[in-house]
Amino acid sequence: MKEILSGNEAIARGAFEAGVKVASAYPGTPSTEILENVRNYTSIDSSWAPNEKVALEVAIGASFGGARALACMKHVGVNVAADPLFTVSYTGVGGGLVLVVADDPEMHSSQNEQDSRNYAKFVKVPMLEPADSQECKDFTRLAFEISEQFDTPVMLRSCTRISHGKSVVELAEPVSGLPEPKLVKNPQKLVMLPGNARIRHPLVEERIVKLAEYANSLGINRLEYRSLETGIICTGVTYQYVREAFPDASTLKLGMIYPLPADMIREFSEKLTTLFVVEELDPFIEEQILALSIQVTGKKIISLCGELSPERIRNSFANAGLIKPLEVAEHVVEKLPSRPPNMCPGCPHRGVFYLLNRLKAYVTGDIGCYTLGAMQPLNAMDTCVCMGASISNASGIVRALPPEEQSRVVAVIGDSTFLHTGVNSLMEMAYNMAPATVIILDNRITAMTGRQENPSSGYTLAGIEAPVVDIPNLCRSLGIKNLQIVDPYDLPTTRRVLEEEMARPEPSVIITNRPCCLIKDECRFQKGKPLSVDQDICTGCKACLGIGCPAIEWQPDESGRKGKAWIDTQLCTGCTVCQQLCKFNAIN
Amino acid sequence: MSKDVTNILLVGVGGQGTLLASEILSEAFMLAGFDVKKSEIHGMSQRGGSVVSHVRFGDKVYSPVVPEGEGDILFGFELLETYRYLSLLRPGAKVIANNFRILPPSVLLGKELYPEGLADKIASRFPGFLLVDGLELATRAGNPRAANTVLLGAVASRLDIQENHWLSAIEKMVPARALEINIKAFQMGRAL
Numbered sequence: 176m177k178e179i180l181s182g183n184e185a186i187a188r189g190a191f192e193a194g195v196k197v198a199s200a201y202p203g204t205p206s207t208e209i210l211e212n213v214r215n216y217t218s219i220d221s222s223w224a225p226n227e228k229v230a231l232e233v234a235i236g237a238s239f240g241g242a243r244a245l246a247c248m249k250h251v252g253v254n255v256a257a258d259p260l261f262t263v264s265y266t267g268v269g270g271g272l273v274l275v276v277a278d279d280p281e282m283h284s285s286q287n288e289q290d291s292r293n294y295a296k297f298v299k300v301p302m303l304e305p306a307d308s309q310e311c312k313d314f315t316r317l318a319f320e321i322s323e324q325f326d327t328p329v330m331l332r333s334c335t336r337i338s339h340g341k342s343v344v345e346l347a348e349p350v351s352g353l354p355e356p357k358l359v360k361n362p363q364k365l366v367m368l369p370g371n372a373r374i375r376h377p378l379v380e381e382r383i384v385k386l387a388e389y390a391n392s393l394g395i396n397r398l399e400y401r402s403l404e405t406g407i408i409c410t411g412v413t414y415q416y417v418r419e420a421f422p423d424a425s426t427l428k429l430g431m432i433y434p435l436p437a438d439m440i441r442e443f444s445e446k447l448t449t450l451f452v453v454e455e456l457d458p459f460i461e462e463q464i465l466a467l468s469i470q471v472t473g474k475k476i477i478s479l480c481g482e483l484s485p486e487r488i489r490n491s492f493a494n495a496g497l498i499k500p501l502e503v504a505e506h507v508v509e510k511l512p513s514r515p516p517n518m519c520p521g522c523p524h525r526g527v528f529y530l531l532n533r534l535k536a537y538v539t540g541d542i543g544c545y546t547l548g549a550m551q552p553l554n555a556m557d558t559c560v561c562m563g564a565s566i567s568n569a570s571g572i573v574r575a576l577p578p579e580e581q582s583r584v585v586a587v588i589g590d591s592t593f594l595h596t597g598v599n600s601l602m603e604m605a606y607n608m609a610p611a612t613v614i615i616l617d618n619r620i621t622a623m624t625g626r627q628e629n630p631s632s633g634y635t636l637a638g639i640e641a642p643v644v645d646i647p648n649l650c651r652s653l654g655i656k657n658l659q660i661v662d663p664y665d666l667p668t669t670r671r672v673l674e675e676e677m678a679r680p681e682p683s684v685i686i687t688n689r690p691c692c693l694i695k696d697e698c699r700f701q702k703g704k705p706l707s708v709d710q711d712i713c714t715g716c717k718a719c720l721g722i723g724c725p726a727i728e729w730q731p732d733e734s735g736r737k738g739k740a741w742i743d744t745q746l747c748t749g750c751t752v753c754q755q756l757c758k759f760n761a762i763n
Numbered sequence: 764m765s766k767d768v769t770n771i772l773l774v775g776v777g778g779q780g781t782l783l784a785s786e787i788l789s790e791a792f793m794l795a796g797f798d799v800k801k802s803e804i805h806g807m808s809q810r811g812g813s814v815v816s817h818v819r820f821g822d823k824v825y826s827p828v829v830p831e832g833e834g835d836i837l838f839g840f841e842l843l844e845t846y847r848y849l850s851l852l853r854p855g856a857k858v859i860a861n862n863f864r865i866l867p868p869s870v871l872l873g874k875e876l877y878p879e880g881l882a883d884k885i886a887s888r889f890p891g892f893l894l895v896d897g898l899e900l901a902t903r904a905g906n907p908r909a910a911n912t913v914l915l916g917a918v919a920s921r922l923d924i925q926e927n928h929w930l931s932a933i934e935k936m937v938p939a940r941a942l943e944i945n946i947k948a949f950q951m952g953r954a955l
Contacts, residue, residue, distance in 0.1 A: 179789050179799060204805060283804045307800070307827075340802040340827035341786075343793055415825040485830045511847055512875045514776065514867040516810035547810065552872060625805070720872050725811055728866055729873030738873060 180344045182337040185308040186275055187212035189315025190245050192349045193271070195219050196356065197237035199230040201595065202624035203249030204284035205338040206277035210247055211627075214636050218349075223627060223636045226562070226595040227252035231274060232259050238272040238328075239365060241356035243319050247275040250291045251561065255596065257294075260328070264298045265375040266365050267326035270356065271319035277333040280455045281482040284335075284623075286542065286561065288481070290456035295330055295433035299383050302330040302433040303395070304411040308342040314395065314430065316350075325382055325389075332432070334455070336412045336482070387434035395430025398443055406447030408440065408460060408471070417453050419485040420492075435463050444469045451476075455483050518547050520726040521702070521748025523663045523689035524616055527587070528555040529722050529752070530670050534677065536585040539572065541565035541597070543589040544623045544691075545616050552723045556587070563588070563596030569611035570604040578610075582677050586613045591621035591629040594644060598653070601684070605654035610680045612673075616663075617646060618691040619699055626693055650684045657683035664689055666755045692748050703749025706742055712761035713739040719753040719762065727753055768821035769922070770829040774848045775840030776865045777812045780911045783936060784838070785816040787915060790932035792820035795924045802827035813844055815851075838918050840911065841865050846881045849888060858889045859917050861897040861910060893917060893955060900951050906941070909948035916952020 180188065186209050190198060198221040200210040213221040220237075224230035227248040237244035248256060253276050260274065276294070279285040295302035303318055305311040311333065318329040363371050390396060402423045409417045410429040417426060427443045429435070444450050452461040452473035461473035476495040477483070492498045518525050528548035531538050532555040540546055540559035549556035558568055569586035576584070588597045593615050601613060621627040628634040631644040650658055657679055661669045669687070676683040694700040708719075719727055719740050726746035731738035742753075742762070754762040771788060773781045785801055792799045803816040817829045834852040839845025839860030852858070862882070869875040886892040895917055897910030904913070912933070919929050930946065937945045 177793065179786075179793050179801075208805075335804065336802055336827055339805055340800060341789060342800045342824075342827070343798060412827070415827065418825040419830070484828055485826050486832075511843065511878060512867040512869045514811070514813040514844070516777065516812035517868055519810065544810065551868070717873065723868060723872070725868070725871065728871050731873060 176346045177343055178346060179341050180308045180312070181208065181339060181341045182305065182308050182311040182333055183208035183277075183339070184212045185311035185344050186247075186315050186331070186333070187216070188344070188346065189312040190273075191216040191219065192312065192347055193316045193319040194243055194350045194353045195245050195319070196242035196270070197234060198222075198245040198247070199224045199233040200247040201225070201227045201230050201252060202621050202627040203227075203252050203277075204624055205279060205335040206247050206249045206252070206275065206333070207624045207627065208338070209275060210636060213245070221636055223629060225630055227256040228258060231256040231263075234272060234274070235259060235263050237356075238268045238270045240269060240358065241354060242270040243272075243353065244270060245273050245275065248277070249285065250276055250278040250289050251285065251287065252276070253291055253294055254289075255562070260294070260298055262367050263328050264300050264379055265367060265372055268322055268328060269359070270353075271322035272328040273315065273318045273322060273331055274328060275315075275331045275333065277335070277338045278456075279335050281335070286559065288456060290459060291332060292432055292459045293457060296459075298330075299379050300328050300330055301325070301386050301431060302332055303430055304332045304432045305337060305430070306411050306414045306428070307337070308340070308344045310395075310430070311337065312344055312346075317395065325386055327382055327386075332411070334412060340412070383434055387437065390431050390434055390436035391438040393431055393436065396436045396439055397428045397430070398439060399426045399428060400446065401425045403446055404448050406443055406450050408443070408450070408452045408464070410454065410460070413453055413455055413483055416483050416485045416488055420488040429460070432460065435460065437467055440464055440467065440469060444471070453477055453483070453488055456480075515550060516547060517550065517723065517725055518544060519692055520724055520746045521692035521750040523618055523687060523692070523750070524548060525553070525722050525724065526666050526669060526752040527614060527616065527663050527687060528553040530666065530673055531555040531585060531587075534670070534673060535583060536677065537572070537583045539565045539568040539584065539586045541586070541588040541592050542623075543592050543616075545587055545589055548587065550723070552721055562592050563600050566597050566600035566604055566613050569613065570600065570607065570609035573609050573611045578680065581610050581680070584611045585673075585677065586611060588613065588615055589622070590615060590617040590619065590631050590646065591627075593646070594630050598649070601650060601655065602653045604682050609682055611682065612676045612679075613682075613684045615646060615650075615684060615686045617686050617688055620691045620694055622691045622693065626691065647686060650686075655682060655684045657681055658686070659683075660686045660688055662689060663687040664750050664752060666752060692750075703751070705744040705747035705749055706751070706754055706762050707744060708740050708742050709761045709763060710739055710741075712759050714759055714761070715739050716758070718756045718758065721756065722752055724753060768819050768824055769836070770834045771818040771836045771838060771918070772829055772834045772848060772851055773816040773818065773838045773840070774844045775814055776844060777810055777814050779814075779840045779865075781814055781816045781840055784911050784915055785818050787932045787936045788818050788918070789820075790935060791919075791924055791928045792818075794928040794931055797821060798824045800824045800827040813847065815848060836918060836921065838914060840914070842881045843867070843878065846878070846885055849885065852889070856889060857891060857893075857921050858885055859893045859895065859914060859921070860885070861914050862894050863898060863910070895952065895955060901948050904948035904951055905944040906948075909941070909945050912945045912948040913952040916949040917955045918952075919949070920953045920955065
């Protein structure tokens with residue numbers, strides 16, 4: 176049977192066909208939909224973990240128990256999961272263990288574009304890279320076989336264009352006859368005391384040599400001879416771009432990108448006049464080929480930054496004088512109003528950032544929808560590094576500052592990000608008594624990635640009711656003595672609480688308690704009565720525009736110099752934040 | 764370049780439903796026996812940002828992304844976004860757009876004006892430009908929310924795909940309760 180599946184849907188299908196029993200992940204674009212689709216296969220125990228380290232450890236545990244297990248994350252999530260990853264390379268697996276990592280070249284939804292292929296070499300585990308949805312499914316199945324055959328975790332690397340691209344997939348029946356999970360004692364292999372780890376390390380080195388040999392006969396590494404003039408080594412979505420840009424060139428398509436098939440590469444290089452590696456981001460393959468003493472051109476002509484595409488590849492070859500310059504169509508270059516992303520109408524974060532701006536706070540930010548608080552007209556974020564960093568950054572900044580400056584430092588973090596890695600940071604801040612203010616924007620959901628449940632949202636991935644982390648009491652138990660809970664739609668109270676806590680020369684936490692207005696479930700979010708502007712009362716002072724709500728529109732009069740505000744009742748959720756800013760009571 | 768591949772771009776504002784429309788297109792092409800690839804970006808851009816979906820079909824499709832300057836059909840959900848992405852098209856491409864405006868943040872704030880005369884500018888560069896009043900036609904079909912389906916019908920009438928494949932694709936992707944109105948909206952668009 177054929178279906179059109181996204182790469183993420185196909186990885187989920189591959190996990191099902193491979194007989195996976197346990198899957199765990201933390202949401203992160205572009206990987207999120209893998210687990211959301213795994214959830215639809217009832218034979219798999221799938222769940223959200225508070226962070227990627229925990230997700231991988233859950234999967235490792237299931238593997239130790241003898242089940243095939245899957246962990247999924249975005250590229251930066253592997254940094255969080257790196258600690259168990261390096262050591263599970265030594266222990267090896269029970270049931271097959273696969274870690275899917277989805278990179279985001281071009282940073283469509285990320286803070287960096289690290290090339291996670293480097294982890295495979297660093298951790299000394301094999302990595303597969305699919306080039307379309309069919310391969311996403313097939314390589315996921317194969318990854319579990321390799322994992323068990325070589326007693327190793329296997330990484331499967333996707334990227335935004337593969338994970339969120341769709342293509343036609345031929346489905347297959349799931350495997351059968353896998354061994355039943357059971358407890359097996361094997362401390363020499365699984366307890367990584369130095370004495371045991373010293374025995375395991377040489378096995379890891381032998382394993383990677385065996386895998387490199389295996390790569391030469393592995394069907395997913397393919398020599399495709401066409402013209403013998405130009406040969407291009409490529410992998411993943413880049414293979415598709417190369418086929419489109421240079422249909423006549425010979426290609427060595429790598430399905431396993433670590434370790435590399437040295438014999439195949441040598442054979443390919445000997446047959447071709449000129450050899451290229453076309454790869455996104457780092458010279459990962461190129462450097463390994465150069466280490467084989469094979470001459471190859473790669474990053475000398477191909478950019479180290481951003482995504483590739485057929486035209487970017489052709490342009491790189493043209494700029495290097497290797498092909499004729501491309502004909503460039505003339506475009507009228509015209510400045511058009513840009514359309515950056517924005518917080519939704521009724522978003523509970525909007526008023527908080529408006530106030531932080533007014534109070535001239537120095538805001539250490541974090542990863543989530545609320546990072547949009549950095550955009551105009553709110554302009555209320557000064558730093559944003561990684562998940563959980565807002566609190567620890569604030570704790571560090573205040574130590575560098577004189578007391579009068581300390582009071583301006585405010586960290587903002589969402590509920591899901593707080594539970595991900597913010598808890599340790601708050602523990603540090605309370606423990607070391609750093610006098611910063613932390614705002615936990617608790618909107619009861621992991622919003623930016625598309626509303627996934629989390630340990631304080633009250634539901635599991637499967638939608639089953641779950642115990643709720645009590646965030647206020649968690650903060651108190653970490654040693655936070657000053658804690659206030661506010662309704663972020665109530666601007667005067669929120670302002671007063673912010674002023675109080677910012678002025679206090681002690682650690683303090685403010686928790687906002689309005690749910691995300693995109694939550695579909697009515698117990699959590701209910702839309703209010705839409706507001707409108709009384710055009711007779713509105714003076715055109717523009718105070719309400721200061722919050723940047725997409726539902727409020729400035730309507731200039733004929734002169735263009737004056738005008739009035741107008742509210743789109745289709746978009747307005749009745750949050751009343753703009754109403755509180757109107758000194759003339761024109762909004763009702 | 765493989766000339767046997769047809770390149771379609773769907774452009775609009777995050778949250779407008781480009782995703783569902785691109786799913787229906789892809790499904791119909793697969794049912795008609797073609798290789799299909801589609802690409803779009805989820806995540807941050809969905810918060811009211813400018814969005815582009817790429818759908819490509821033919822005997823064999825490699826890249827999931829339409830190469831710049833090779834778009835054959837532009838399916839615009841919003842006027843400014845339609846205008847913004849014209850450079851992705853080849854000369855003589857077909858442009859079909861909803862006569863609908865969503866003001867970008869700088870215009871809402873009164874700092875810039877929404878450009879005037881966009882429809883005329885598009886028509887001067889792409890003769891045969893079809894501007895559809897999707898909202899009005901969808902309201903006549905029974906639900907203003909079916910505006911995208913009217914546009915889809917207009918796109919479908921410019922592609923050589925049998926009607927039964929379109930109907931099966933809509934049936935698969937649209938909830939049963941909204942099916943009748945969507946099929947009506949699709950037929951209204953097809954007649955344009």
